[in-house]
Amino acid sequence: MQIHIVQQGQSLVGISQAYSTTVQEIVRTNEIQNPNNLVVGQAIVIPIQGQFYWVRPGDSLQKIGQRYGINANELARINGISASQPLQVGFRLYIPQGTKRSVETNAYVEPRQQVTTTIEQATRSAAPYLTYLGPFSFQIKRDGTLKEPLLNNFPQIARQNNVTLMMAITNLENDQFNDELGRIILTNQEIQNKLLTNIVQTAKKYGFRDIHFDMEYLRPQDREAYNQFLRKAKDRFKREGWLLSTALAPKTSADQKGKWYEGHDYKAHGEIVDFVVIMTYEWGYSAGPPMAVSPIGPVRDVLEYAISEMPSRKIMMGQNLYGYDWTLPFVQGGQFAKAVSPQQAIQLASQYNVPIKYDTKSQAPNFDYQDTSGKEHKVWFEDARSIQAKFDLIKELDLRGISYWKLGLSFPQNWLLITDNFQVEKKAIQ
Numbered sequence: 001m002q003i004h005i006v007q008q009g010q011s012l013v014g015i016s017q018a019y020s021t022t023v024q025e026i027v028r029t030n031e032i033q034n035p036n037n038l039v040v041g042q043a044i045v046i047p048i049q050g051q052f053y054w055v056r057p058g059d060s061l062q063k064i065g066q067r068y069g070i071n072a073n074e075l076a077r078i079n080g081i082s083a084s085q086p087l088q089v090g091f092r093l094y095i096p097q098g099t100k101r102s103v104e105t106n107a108y109v110e111p112r113q114q115v116t117t118t119i120e121q122a123t124r125s126a127a128p129y130l131t132y133l134g135p136f137s138f139q140i141k142r143d144g145t146l147k148e149p150l151l152n153n154f155p156q157i158a159r160q161n162n163v164t165l166m167m168a169i170t171n172l173e174n175d176q177f178n179d180e181l182g183r184i185i186l187t188n189q190e191i192q193n194k195l196l197t198n199i200v201q202t203a204k205k206y207g208f209r210d211i212h213f214d215m216e217y218l219r220p221q222d223r224e225a226y227n228q229f230l231r232k233a234k235d236r237f238k239r240e241g242w243l244l245s246t247a248l249a250p251k252t253s254a255d256q257k258g259k260w261y262e263g264h265d266y267k268a269h270g271e272i273v274d275f276v277v278i279m280t281y282e283w284g285y286s287a288g289p290p291m292a293v294s295p296i297g298p299v300r301d302v303l304e305y306a307i308s309e310m311p312s313r314k315i316m317m318g319q320n321l322y323g324y325d326w327t328l329p330f331v332q333g334g335q336f337a338k339a340v341s342p343q344q345a346i347q348l349a350s351q352y353n354v355p356i357k358y359d360t361k362s363q364a365p366n367f368d369y370q371d372t373s374g375k376e377h378k379v380w381f382e383d384a385r386s387i388q389a390k391f392d393l394i395k396e397l398d399l400r401g402i403s404y405w406k407l408g409l410s411f412p413q414n415w416l417l418i419t420d421n422f423q424v425e426k427k428a429i430q
Helices: 012-018 023-030 061-068 072-078 117-129 154-160 179-187 189-206 220-238 266-272 296-309 342-351 384-397 412-421
Strands: 002-005 043-046 051-054 092-095 101-109 132-135 138-140 164-170 208-214 243-248 275-278 315-320 323-327 338-340 357-359 364-370 376-380 401-405 422-424
Touching (some): 002 384, 012 023, 023 043, 023 412, 043 384, 043 412, 061 092, 072 092, 101 117, 117 154, 132 154, 138 189, 154 164, 164 189, 164 243, 189 208, 189 220, 220 243, 220 266, 243 266, 266 296, 275 296, 296 384, 315 384, 323 342, 338 342, 342 364, 342 376, 364 384, 384 401, 412 422
Parallel strands (some): 101 132, 101 401, 132 164, 138 164, 164 208, 208 243, 243 275, 275 315, 315 401
Antiparallel strands (some): 323 338, 323 376, 357 364, 364 376
């Protein structure tokens, strides 16, 4: 597949002809809602096997072959040209698809008051591309019992698509991560044992095969207690043949300060659990100033630290499926930014007739617009380019895979590109 960036004056007719495909196929696969009003800077995934490359000044078959990992003579043969002939600028070369490596993928799904049709359909659509599905979340109570999330048809969808159900367990209380609840569970052995028994019973009831602890905002002094709890849990779940995983805050050093970080011991988790999900997003967040949600530089810094503490193949990179629309000027403690899907972001740019820019430092698209009441806005979101940058990072660092927060916000290009880059592993035990 190929990523095309819309230029001034381009139409889907011309774009489809350039890539030897059809308008209908581009519209269908990208779920394009503005086919007659493309946005300058809009990223479109061209649904072809391999990709095309137009020769630039200074190019040679050798250089192009090195760039795409293909022998220059083979590249010449595929394109029906002589390996020794000079290349003309603008000449179109076909680059075949390379070898795909296997990865594991996870997506959380978080219905609130109800499982809406949108959320269920998003889960059904994503399930063929998933290794794990994590309904969020089973909330621990102070007596060691569990408050269950809405599950509806999620177990059935997982079974139908050979997806492993992930039992996401949190110390959320009144919609907030609670350090006192964490302290009780991690230090009271009687309640802890009751909790583990309840987890086993619940997992068997619904068919969960990965037990996933997302314990956040823990007291720094409970760090080792959390490690010991995980060792105990690992022994218990191993008897059932289940996996154990955890979610970790995005750290860049072992002694990083802050309540979100100090309770998480990367090295210990890497030794104890089967894999971790590192929450490499929310640099740009709803209550903060406008910026990319998962800028590539900070994401890389976190992951490079992580692989210094644990095997890279135990690490799943966290990835947002959303962006934010900030009303300007930004005031700390003022109005929260509104979450938008990539599809919604493109619709906004189309509605207000503004071009989409791409920040190469953060590897993220963004744009500015003025609404009908005269208020200025800044939007940062995800597109095919930004997600491809993350896939490239997974390959470079040899990570286990990627974990999405969260299903329900439309981003069809992500699923197109994940199948183009990787072979998604399926390991459900029926």
